Amino acid sequence: MTELRAGVDIGGTKTLVVVCDEDGRELGSASAPSEAHRGGAAILDRAAELVSSLVPDHAALAGVGVGAAGVVDPVTGTVLVTGDSFSGWAGTPVNAELSVRLGGVPVRTVNDVDGFLLGELLPGERNVLGVAVGTGVGGALFVDGRLLYGGATGAGEIGHIGRYGEERCTCGQIGHLEAYAAGRALARRYAEATGRTLTAEAVAAEALAGDQAAQAVFTEAGRFLGEAVADAAGLLGIATCVLGGSVVKSWALLEKPVREALEERPLLSGKPVSVRLSRHGAKSVALGAAGLTAGIHRLPDVSNP
Numbered sequence: 137m138t139e140l141r142a143g144v145d146i147g148g149t150k151t152l153v154v155v156c157d158e159d160g161r162e163l164g165s166a167s168a169p170s171e172a173h174r175g176g177a178a179i180l181d182r183a184a185e186l187v188s189s190l191v192p193d194h195a196a197l198a199g200v201g202v203g204a205a206g207v208v209d210p211v212t213g214t215v216l217v218t219g220d221s222f223s224g225w226a227g228t229p230v231n232a233e234l235s236v237r238l239g240g241v242p243v244r245t246v247n248d249v250d251g252f253l254l255g256e257l258l259p260g261e262r263n264v265l266g267v268a269v270g271t272g273v274g275g276a277l278f279v280d281g282r283l284l285y286g287g288a289t290g291a292g293e294i295g296h297i298g299r300y301g302e303e304r305c306t307c308g309q310i311g312h313l314e315a316y317a318a319g320r321a322l323a324r325r326y327a328e329a330t331g332r333t334l335t336a337e338a339v340a341a342e343a344l345a346g347d348q349a350a351q352a353v354f355t356e357a358g359r360f361l362g363e364a365v366a367d368a369a370g371l372l373g374i375a376t377c378v379l380g381g382s383v384v385k386s387w388a389l390l391e392k393p394v395r396e397a398l399e400e401r402p403l404l405s406g407k408p409v410s411v412r413l414s415r416h417g418a419k420s421v422a423l424g425a426a427g428l429t430a431g432i433h434r435l436p437d438v439s440n441p
């Protein structure tokens with residue numbers, strides 16, 4: 137019998153599950169609202185229901201991987217810190233509690249941007265930076281062939297570094313990348329410039345239609361994103377970056393300033409960081425998480441942390 141693996145992407149609005157065969161080929165998917173405000177037990181009930189809808193016989197599952205929003209303890213899968221769309225989620229020991237709901241199948245959990253990066257790795261890649269630009273700006277680091285987890289605040293938080301100006305960030309500090317490049321930052325910057333309150337998507341549409349104020353906020357976001365990627369990549373010796381998230385759908389507006397910033401800040405090799413866009417879109421996190429228990433990615437040995 138083929139051994140199945142499920143990947144679960146638990147986001148602030150939606151939970152998405154994919155089921156893959158042992159070679160990582162996707163066999164099916166299902167999604168439903170996360171109801172992230174209802175607390176950890178309800179969120180995991182929903183995730184387990186989705187997995188069960190795709191694989192009713194839990195004995196067929198070799199493992200389940202989870203990509204969860206927030207800072208995640210890589211050994212226990214406990215969510216340590218979450219964003220404001222979740223209630224009662226921090227402190228949830230995801231590995232143990234989801235395993236119980238699925239008949240004891242092994243569960244491993246990583247941060248959702250870590251899952252995104254794992255889902256986007258190409259065969260043989262050992263050093264890649266992942267950046268997800270959506271409601272916020274998250275980052276993940278795959279270095280020397282493994283994820284970097286970091287300490288209490290998690291590694292790779294590229295959204296919360298730098299001082300690009302005087303805008304207040306969602307974290308309370310001043311001038312971080314997230315205060316310029318996140319979707320809600322683009323909307324806020326445009327409103328500041330024009331007095332018009334639009335979603336980031338609508339600002340992008342205005343920019344494509346020739347609105348110079350809209351173009352300016354995307355140009356600024358792209359420039360700072362490129363600068364942050366160049367700095368992070370240079371420090372860690374990473375020559376490749378994968379970009380994803382809803383804001384990156386407006387790549388036509390971001391590409392030029394991102395590439396200019398990278399070309400102005402080449403690595404010591406003399407070459408700029410190579411940037412590519414997500415291949416799997418909304419399924420990256422779940423596909424990456426499905427691989428967590430397949431032995432494809434080297435993770436800490438949970439029996440001997």
Ligand SMILES: [Zn+2]
Binds near residue numbers: 296297305307308314
């Ligand atoms: Zn910040």
